[in-house]
Amino acid sequence: MHNIKKVLKKMFWGSGLAFSGFNVVKMQGNGFTNTMGPALEDLFPDDAKSRGEALARANGVFNTNNTMFGLLGGLTYALEKDRVKNNNVTTDTIESLKVSLMGPTAAVGDSFIFNCLRVIIAGIAISIAKTGSIFGPLLFIVLFGGLELMIRWYLLVAGYQYGTTFIDKVFNSGLLKIITTASSMLGLSMVGAMVATTVNVPLSLSFKFGKETLKLSSIFDQIMPGLLSLILLFTIMYLMKKGFKPMTLVLGLLVVSIVLAFLGIF
Numbered sequence: 001m002h003n004i005k006k007v008l009k010k011m012f013w014g015s016g017l018a019f020s021g022f023n024v025v026k027m028q029g030n031g032f033t034n035t036m037g038p039a040l041e042d043l044f045p046d047d048a049k050s051r052g053e054a055l056a057r058a059n060g061v062f063n064t065n066n067t068m069f070g071l072l073g074g075l076t077y078a079l080e081k082d083r084v085k086n087n088n089v090t091t092d093t094i095e096s097l098k099v100s101l102m103g104p105t106a107a108v109g110d111s112f113i114f115n116c117l118r119v120i121i122a123g124i125a126i127s128i129a130k131t132g133s134i135f136g137p138l139l140f141i142v143l144f145g146g147l148e149l150m151i152r153w154y155l156l157v158a159g160y161q162y163g164t165t166f167i168d169k170v171f172n173s174g175l176l177k178i179i180t181t182a183s184s185m186l187g188l189s190m191v192g193a194m195v196a197t198t199v200n201v202p203l204s205l206s207f208k209f210g211k212e213t214l215k216l217s218s219i220f221d222q223i224m225p226g227l228l229s230l231i232l233l234f235t236i237m238y239l240m241k242k243g244f245k246p247m248t249l250v251l252g253l254l255v256v257s258i259v260l261a262f263l264g265i266f
Contacts, residue, residue: 008160010038011077012153015069025246027063035069039077043084054080057091064102065109070152072101074159082163103193113151118144201228205265 014035021030036058044051064072079094121144129136203217220227236249260266 004160007038007042007077008074008156011035011073012070012156014038015066015073015152015156018066018069025250026059026061028069029059029062032062032069032073033059035073036076036080039073039080043080057095060095062098062102064106065113067113067148067152068105068109068155070156071105071159072098074156074161075101075163076159078160078163113148117147121147196226196229199226199229199232201232202266203228 014037015031017034018028018031021034022028023030033055036055040051040054040058044054058076076094076098079089079097083089083091083094121140125136125140125143127136128139201217203220204215205217206215217228224230239249240246257266
């Protein structure tokens, strides 16, 4: 295997392109695959099939704060390396840990880096820029950009180092099964929360009975809040298992939504 620091450097520069391949289907999935590319080339230099399977696993739905991106990249690298060398962890364990950590890392990154650190530095830069000095925007670019790069690099290294230590402790103590189950539960909870907060079926169809108006959506909400969103989710999952491509389903949803909105149902 190649020098670990060289691999981590390649991953670091790749993580800067996290949003370059962003789309509504996989979000940062393409960016994460690009970040994991050097690591997987290091782990599977002569095994194209295994490398392709690992890249396919990396190219799933992924979304977190860009600065925290490196932490999960380093952790995944360490887990994949241990799977290849010692076979201590499974691919399901790697995916469960990655998915379960997306939300917490995004929350920390958005709260501290974007909503705190960035705002403080921007406030200083704006006060200087108001005087007409070009030093204001330059200060923001250098200070915030430099800190973001530094934090992302150290998190990438920490993710790799912590991941290796994490594997040794968990495997030797027999807690791997418990953590895998807990991670899977947390990941499923996150998916459920995302469905409840991001998937919306704006059913506006209503019926009049004299002076009273009955909205069809209220009936479903009385049965269970978010029931229509849940039905839509399981319908999409069913169609994906039947072989429909995600982009086909996205375009299909777009067409159906436009038609239903035109008919006054949405």
